[in-house]
Amino acid sequence: MTQLPGLLDTEAIRKDFPILDRQVHDGRKLVYLDNAATSQKPRQVLDALSEYYERYNANVHRGVHVLAEEATALYEGARDKVAEFINAPSRDEVIFTKNASESLNLVANMLGWADEPYRVDHETEIVITEMEHHSNIVPWQLLAQRTGAKLKWFGLTDDGRLDLSNINEVITEKTKIVSFVLVSNILGTVNPVETIIRRAQEVGALVCIDASQAAPHMPLDVQALQADFVAFTGHKMCGPTGIGVLWGRQELLEDLPPFLGGGEMIETVSMHSSTYAPAPHKFEAGTPPIAQAVGLGAAIDYLNAIGMDKVLAHEHALTEYAVKRLGEVPDLRIIGPTTAEDRGAAISFTLGDIHPHDVGQVLDEQGIAVRVGHHCARPVCLRYGIPATTRASFYLYSTPAEIDALVEGLEHVRNFFG
Amino acid sequence: MTQLPGLLDTEAIRKDFPILDRQVHDGRKLVYLDNAATSQKPRQVLDALSEYYERYNANVHRGVHVLAEEATALYEGARDKVAEFINAPSRDEVIFTKNASESLNLVANMLGWADEPYRVDHETEIVITEMEHHSNIVPWQLLAQRTGAKLKWFGLTDDGRLDLSNINEVITEKTKIVSFVLVSNILGTVNPVETIIRRAQEVGALVCIDASQAAPHMPLDVQALQADFVAFTGHKMCGPTGIGVLWGRQELLEDLPPFLGGGEMIETVSMHSSTYAPAPHKFEAGTPPIAQAVGLGAAIDYLNAIGMDKVLAHEHALTEYAVKRLGEVPDLRIIGPTTAEDRGAAISFTLGDIHPHDVGQVLDEQGIAVRVGHHCARPVCLRYGIPATTRASFYLYSTPAEIDALVEGLEHVRNFFG
Amino acid sequence: MYQEVILDHYKNPHGRGLRDGDAEVHHVNPTCGDEITLRVKYDGTTIEDVSYEGQGCSISQASASVLNELLVGKDLADARKIQETFLELMQSKGRLEPDDAMEDVLEDAVAFAGVSKYPARVKCALLSWMAWKDATAQALGGAADAERKTA
Amino acid sequence: MYQEVILDHYKNPHGRGLRDGDAEVHHVNPTCGDEITLRVKYDGTTIEDVSYEGQGCSISQASASVLNELLVGKDLADARKIQETFLELMQSKGRLEPDDAMEDVLEDAVAFAGVSKYPARVKCALLSWMAWKDATAQALGGAADAERKTA
Numbered sequence A, B: 001m002t003q004l005p006g007l008l009d010t011e012a013i014r015k016d017f018p019i020l021d022r023q024v025h026d027g028r029k030l031v032y033l034d035n036a037a038t039s040q041k042p043r044q045v046l047d048a049l050s051e052y053y054e055r056y057n058a059n060v061h062r063g064v065h066v067l068a069e070e071a072t073a074l075y076e077g078a079r080d081k082v083a084e085f086i087n088a089p090s091r092d093e094v095i096f097t098k099n100a101s102e103s104l105n106l107v108a109n110m111l112g113w114a115d116e117p118y119r120v121d122h123e124t125e126i127v128i129t130e131m132e133h134h135s136n137i138v139p140w141q142l143l144a145q146r147t148g149a150k151l152k153w154f155g156l157t158d159d160g161r162l163d164l165s166n167i168n169e170v171i172t173e174k175t176k177i178v179s180f181v182l183v184s185n186i187l188g189t190v191n192p193v194e195t196i197i198r199r200a201q202e203v204g205a206l207v208c209i210d211a212s213q214a215a216p217h218m219p220l221d222v223q224a225l226q227a228d229f230v231a232f233t234g235h236k237m238c239g240p241t242g243i244g245v246l247w248g249r250q251e252l253l254e255d256l257p258p259f260l261g262g263g264e265m266i267e268t269v270s271m272h273s274s275t276y277a278p279a280p281h282k283f284e285a286g287t288p289p290i291a292q293a294v295g296l297g298a299a300i301d302y303l304n305a306i307g308m309d310k311v312l313a314h315e316h317a318l319t320e321y322a323v324k325r326l327g328e329v330p331d332l333r334i335i336g337p338t339t340a341e342d343r344g345a346a347i348s349f350t351l352g353d354i355h356p357h358d359v360g361q362v363l364d365e366q367g368i369a370v371r372v373g374h375h376c377a378r379p380v381c382l383r384y385g386i387p388a389t390t391r392a393s394f395y396l397y398s399t400p401a402e403i404d405a406l407v408e409g410l411e412h413v414r415n416f417f418g
Numbered sequence C, D: 001m002y003q004e005v006i007l008d009h010y011k012n013p014h015g016r017g018l019r020d021g022d023a024e025v026h027h028v029n030p031t032c033g034d035e036i037t038l039r040v041k042y043d044g045t046t047i048e049d050v051s052y053e054g055q056g057c058s059i060s061q062a063s064a065s066v067l068n069e070l071l072v073g074k075d076l077a078d079a080r081k082i083q084e085t086f087l088e089l090m091q092s093k094g095r096l097e098p099d100d101a102m103e104d105v106l107e108d109a110v111a112f113a114g115v116s117k118y119p120a121r122v123k124c125a126l127l128s129w130m131a132w133k134d135a136t137a138q139a140l141g142g143a144a145d146a147e148r149k150t151a
């Protein structure tokens, strides 16, 4: 087996993930390299879910019975865990949503309905980048259409990085919000947060960071980031589906208007008018994803026990190895940074003119699960003049042997369509 | 044991619900009468969740690998189950949300951003009722504030029913949408859908029905209801938290604009503009609550195996018994209909001037879980001049013995504070 | 949680009713609808009266009664100490066993120690105390709002 | 799924390229970016030519090639029958074993039977067929949009 410095003890870790034992296509071992789409879940998370439902399940808040108090303590305890995980100054800055997409829509809608100085309207500008996930494009397009604001964006360099050469023209005094991805899900690029934030602060614009591909893979410190909002999603970080997070600076959450209205987010309701609870509850309408928050808390416990710095080192080692091995495959072109520097463990590529759908399908027949398509980042495909890419993405249980299997699989693809 | 006609075999059913074996407060048997807040989950649902994560977990749509195809089939299969459960003409009319609150907000927002003839604006009116859950009040208050539309509502009669005497003044030619609850979560009232719909259709208004307390407890047929939208929530019907449903008529879903933007809900995206996928996907931005949909599907299988008409009969028998037994408790006043006719199995009451918090707490000490407060329906409390109520609510596993325990518990409360 | 002392105060509240005051506040516990209207009257920094009307559960009612009994006649500094000690006890999640020193400060109010185990009820117990703090800030000047936020 | 026939059509497509036509449509499969521009030329109700350009996976490319081979020279009624049979096969979720009658109608196109087991790929196989249906509706009048919706 290939030995790389910095690898985790994947043999032990893989035992925690029941699905990794699965066989597909008549006995082929599953090689799961679709982690940027969603991660698998360790038994510890599944146990936390079952235990929640089997022992504590009740609706949260307002209850005076045992189950309601226990369920509330578990739900709010998960908020504490998230707050600590991202080093939030206050637990009240952690809002539970259903996924990162809702988190980003929440920010866009808060700003659309806000009073000055936050209000986005026809005299103001919104800035994103060309490498955003659709979930960080469409909400801003909708906001721009509905308010008349102008949507601007940073383009990309040929080697898959943000082109910040015109930063002073893109982010201007008119800019109200700059929203960008910390780690691209299609290119793998890790973006230079500081440069962008510095300029945004200069002009007094708010900054929202899409950390969906960062939170699962590296230590995340919202205070060090200095952003105003940070969004991520549970299912990519060993947690259940149905749960996302928006972190926002407390004073902003106090000032900004609610988005969804309903139970739990109110202070007092009459038919004529309502007042709202303080954040985070103001932004959590209806019965929250209680079990899913508890599951996310268990996922965070799991990741903490391993150590996010170790996860990062593991993936960095794998990425280095993968970039090298993929470089050996003829006709393979990596879309995105071609070294492991400032890049995450999602690697997109094309293989000659074999269509990614065909690449993915033939890999699948060998048990290798990759994602193909535009990965909800179609503007990136347009930018590089390709219809789609094949993407392999790794996580804490991925191994060099799986990368070897991928490379072998790609050889087979080439022969098949050759 | 009390024998009532129409009861289910609760002894068998209760074996499916692990939590019902739980003991609280040093060995007291749990008597769970907080079902209107959330239901417990049968093992079949928990197993479906675990199986999903242990064998099939992947992100849905667009994947060409086995897990992605299986996960997609399971997720879309859950949509089929929901469609059949509510007798939807088409599966594409079933939108998965995170809870009923999101479903209701989705309707309000679609109408706010819609083109004519659906658009709600300052020349139009919105109609709700005084017995709505906050989740069917606040979204409309927000919509009214943000569009200038006028919010109107039906009041309540002294015996806890809708006062429709002025229906022609409340619902007028200006009315664009009438949104009301099918079964009240605080009063238990079952509302006369037909009368309201007839008037709404007369003036060409859309109708949205909050079926959160109906879907779990009775057969639901959206075609028979003749509404335009129907909302409900998974966690109250044996399903997981984190999943809700909005059913909407296909032509409306085609015409109305999207709400949340992001991955999965698009057809094609460029930096300049985007087009949207057909419904239901248009309204499902981001990674959906996949496991939760699968869990809801399993809950529906479970309920179907018992039969919703049988569930209804069971709860009706319990409600009749409970109304009778509660009537024997001195100083107890039922808030809502005092017979089992046209009422669901949630019964609110006051007990002399003992505060509901105290009632609930002392019941809890005896292992009896009820909800106290305004049950996210504060206008009802204001209407009846009470600060709050105590609410006992039943489900398919509830028994006459549990009602007896409640009545005994209330005697104890009276003695304690007497 | 329902100590005899609490039930006594609930059934026979001290100083209930609204009387003359320097400032009046109205506080609501939105999660359960408990309400209190509370007035303070100062003579310099001495608390001459705390009068109140309200509706709510036994905990919130008894707590207001205990507050009246403890604070009336005290100097502001002492009252603050009592309020802070009570707050500390109520936020202890049942983990704090009141010692003699605490009992000396809180007198009857130590009976609320058990309530701190019930997060949903802690707000009931604190309602009148927060109202008093707010009213005091108003009566003696100072930023009432700022005080509420840090409470 | 990758039958020899499919790979052959993929590697050596029939009738590829855009030629003169009565109507042109551009269809996209948004989930994977497959695209086709397709033109039909009719001589009365006889299909004189189906020409196309596109990019996409082997399935969508081969399917367009098979379409060209099967439909050119056919009468519209026969072509419709072929299109409908192909649609039926592709929507069968792998549950339909093509019989002799079906093979007679579909010829090379029966090779796509295996694709119907892969929901993500069915749209690839159908792309050119939907484009043809749309283009035909445009060329011969009739509501192309309505046709697309029911497709």
Ligand SMILES: Cc1ncc(COP(=O)(O)O)c(C=O)c1O
Pocket (backbone or CB within 6 Å): A263, A285, A286, A287, A288, B036, B037, B099, B100, B101, B102, B133, B135, B136, B181, B183, B184, B185, B210, B212, B213, B233, B234, B235, B244, B376
């Ligand atoms: C009548 C009614 N409507 C809406 C809701 C909101 O459901 P959820 O909290 O799941 O969004 C509830 C339950 O809380 C309800 O009882």
Ligand SMILES: Cc1ncc(COP(=O)(O)O)c(C=O)c1O
Pocket (backbone or CB within 6 Å): A036, A037, A099, A100, A101, A102, A133, A135, A136, A181, A183, A184, A185, A210, A212, A213, A233, A234, A235, A244, A376, B263, B285, B286, B287, B288
């Ligand atoms: C960079 C990025 N942003 C946002 C999202 C959206 O996350 P979700 O689908 O959980 O809302 C994803 C994942 O799909 C992503 O990779």
